[in-house]
Amino acid sequence: MPKPISIALLGQKFMGRAHSNAWGQVGRFFDLPRPVRLATVAARDAAELATFAERWGWENWTTRWRSVAADEGIDLVDVGTPNHLHAQQAIAMLEAGKHVACEKPLAGNLDDARAMRQAARKASGRTFVWFNYRRCPAVALAQRLVAEGRLGRIHHVRATYLQEWGGPETPMSWRFKKAQAGSGAHGDLNAHIVDMARFVTGQELVEVGGALSRTFVKERRVPGTRKKARSTVDDSLLFIATLSGGGSASFEASRVAPGHQNRNTLEVNGSDGSLAFDFEDMNVLRFMDAADGPREAGWRRIMCTNAEEHPYAGAWWPDAHVLGYEHGFTNMAADIVRAICRRRPEAPLPDFEDAWQTQRVLEAALVSARERCAVPISQIR
Numbered sequence: 001m002p003k004p005i006s007i008a009l010l011g012q013k014f015m016g017r018a019h020s021n022a023w024g025q026v027g028r029f030f031d032l033p034r035p036v037r038l039a040t041v042a043a044r045d046a047a048e049l050a051t052f053a054e055r056w057g058w059e060n061w062t063t064r065w066r067s068v069a070a071d072e073g074i075d076l077v078d079v080g081t082p083n084h085l086h087a088q089q090a091i092a093m094l095e096a097g098k099h100v101a102c103e104k105p106l107a108g109n110l111d112d113a114r115a116m117r118q119a120a121r122k123a124s125g126r127t128f129v130w131f132n133y134r135r136c137p138a139v140a141l142a143q144r145l146v147a148e149g150r151l152g153r154i155h156h157v158r159a160t161y162l163q164e165w166g167g168p169e170t171p172m173s174w175r176f177k178k179a180q181a182g183s184g185a186h187g188d189l190n191a192h193i194v195d196m197a198r199f200v201t202g203q204e205l206v207e208v209g210g211a212l213s214r215t216f217v218k219e220r221r222v223p224g225t226r227k228k229a230r231s232t233v234d235d236s237l238l239f240i241a242t243l244s245g246g247g248s249a250s251f252e253a254s255r256v257a258p259g260h261q262n263r264n265t266l267e268v269n270g271s272d273g274s275l276a277f278d279f280e281d282m283n284v285l286r287f288m289d290a291a292d293g294p295r296e297a298g299w300r301r302i303m304c305t306n307a308e309e310h311p312y313a314g315a316w317w318p319d320a321h322v323l324g325y326e327h328g329f330t331n332m333a334a335d336i337v338r339a340i341c342r343r344r345p346e347a348p349l350p351d352f353e354d355a356w357q358t359q360r361v362l363e364a365a366l367v368s369a370r371e372r373c374a375v376p377i378s379q380i381r
């Protein structure tokens with residue numbers, strides 16, 4: 001029996017649950033080169049931690065995340081805390097020789113992201129960033145189709161990530177504080193679609209412009225009080241960009257777009273065809289092959305659940321049984337284990353170097369919105 005990879009998780013709320021589920025399930029569905037061990041969970045809420053640890057199968061829990069760095073039994077640290085903590089936690093763990101899998105965005109600001117990238121360059125451990133949508137079978141298939149040249153020369157990328165939960169009734173939290181989140185819908189949602197666009201096209205964004213940032217809800221109720229506090233982040237941010245292959249791209253993120261609950265969409269148009277993904281119909285990739293000719297031209301609706309043909313599908317249920325949100329995280333956990341064991345992941349994994357490129361694009365869009373100008377990515381260092 002190979003030695004298990006011992007994991008420590010930082011954070012126990014939304015992502016804490018998603019990641020705990022992934023680490024708990026991954027060995028049941030995937031044949032892994034090494035098993036995983038859910039060793040320790042660290043977070044702030046002592047009153048909830050013991051129950052959380054028991055429910056999700058963590059052997060130990062602590063409110064002192066730094067003790068994880070000192071624990072020689074831990075191989076991989078999974079960072080699922082608010083954005084302002086990513087740099088200090090990830091860097092401490094890398095310096096202690098651990099592998100680190102960090103939530104997105106890489107950091108709340110460029111300085112933190114740069115420090116993380118530098119720490120990763122010096123570290124013996126591997127780094128990973130949870131851009132989980134890469135691991136939806138439909139998105140991974142889109143990446144393969146583009147890499148195989150099925151779309152020809154890429155003309156356009158059109159990406160939106162629209163949600164509706166950020167109205168005035170939503171109370172204050174770290175997500176609306178610049179010091180903790182870095183930005184609002186931008187870092188939260190544009191981070192995903194910028195990563196997806198880079199992943200699917202295999203191209204970089206070389207210039208950003210036309211960015212518009214809006215904060216519609218200026219103040220929010222502070223939970224447990226009658227007070228209101230100022231929101232210091234954007235509710236929406238859109239921008240345009242130039243791809244390294246010369247194509248054009250647009251990105252729009254919003255938390256205040258009623259009717260769009262979790263509308264993460266990516267459309268790519270090339271000289272030879274187009275493809276389109278919508279997370280609200282996540283098992284489907286739409287594909288249009290211009291070679292079909294005018295008689296039969298149209299969008300195909302590919303349900304990406306075939307064990308032989310579709311990434312990750314073979315690990316799960318018999319063909320045609322659809323997957324959900326949580327499967328992307330489990331698919332990523334499987335690829336992280338493979339990468340640590342020097343096996344090939346099913347789809348390319350983003351490390352800190354890769355996520356740094358996404359962070360530069362996000363920063364360029366903030367500069368463009370603030371200064372009302374075009375910003376070459378080469379100026380963001």
Ligand SMILES: NC(=O)c1ccc[n+]([C@@H]2O[C@H](COP(=O)([O-])OP(=O)(O)OC[C@H]3O[C@@H](n4cnc5c(N)ncnc54)[C@H](O)[C@@H]3O)[C@@H](O)[C@H]2O)c1
Pocket residue numbers: 010011012013014015016042043044045065080081082083085103104105130131132188
């Ligand atoms: N990949 C995705 O689709 C996705 C979705 C949601 C959130 N995220 C990212 O995951 C991260 C966490 O977001 P969330 O929604 O889980 O937040 P959350 O507010 O639900 O949970 C944050 C957790 O961090 C813990 N925490 C806060 N301060 C801490 C400290 N000083 N030491 C130890 N633990 C501390 C809290 O106890 C809590 O358990 C963010 O970076 C966010 O951008 C990613």
